[in-house]
Amino acid sequence: MRAAIAAAMTRSKREIPHYYLGSEIEVERALQWLEDFNASRPLAERVLFAALALRAVALALREVPDLNGQFVDGRFRRSEAIHVGVVTSLRGGGVVVPAVHDADRLTLPELMASLRDVVARARSGRLRSSDLADSTITLTNLGDLGVETVYGVIYPPQVALVGLGRVVSRAAVRDGAIVATRVVHATLSGDHRVTDGLSGARFLAALRARFDDPEAP
């Protein structure tokens, strides 16, 4: 496994001229909404922040389609479908990146079920080749490991990677008063052969809007 990761990452760093952008995004409203959503649900139906964040990423991508696709034979092929590869660490070391297919078309509970399914199969070694082949972008969420900021390496032939760190409490100024709020560091690694900072900035702005309005379809 380590050799496979090394091969993909070496190719990425050799072929892809990366650029990196980061933003601190307030997620207080999204977290409160999720806490309300989960309060009335039994354990098996609860939705994790990781699923809500995945949905926000998928919906934000619709607005910046040049980040979604694969770079094949010297040119970028944009993908209509949004298949998000979710970096999943394995017990005993290593990572796999199974895809959550059509992540922008699933409801939040459906997305949670799909994410649980691929994470469980990844950790028990039961992924299918179709799980690993066709991601159009990667999401790496290292919040559970305590990381604040991710500087991700793009998985070829994809052209972008979204990184999320852990949720942290911050003091913020709102209407002239200091209030407690929760934020997450979001980063975008982009491929300069396809996009530039403008697309990345538009994506991060769209992501912020999604977290501000977690109920939006």
Next chain:
Amino acid sequence: MSTTPQTIRQAVIDSVQAIAPEADFASLDPRRPFREELDLDSFDFLNVLIELHARLGVEIPEADYGKLGTLETMLGYLAARLESA
């Protein structure tokens, strides 16, 4: 039904090991954050709670997650919940 501290502790160990088979409770400091010590991410933790529910019948609301930070506080929390059940 009377549930002894030993039963609760065993249920916690069994629930965690169902998700993280390599989790070593012998070397776990019960006063350290146990999710961190045992490498349980948010998916693992949710699955541990589902296992615990199956074993003890205790459904833990999300608002109480803050009381489950260490093995010691988790055992205390579960004992109190079973006591009042």
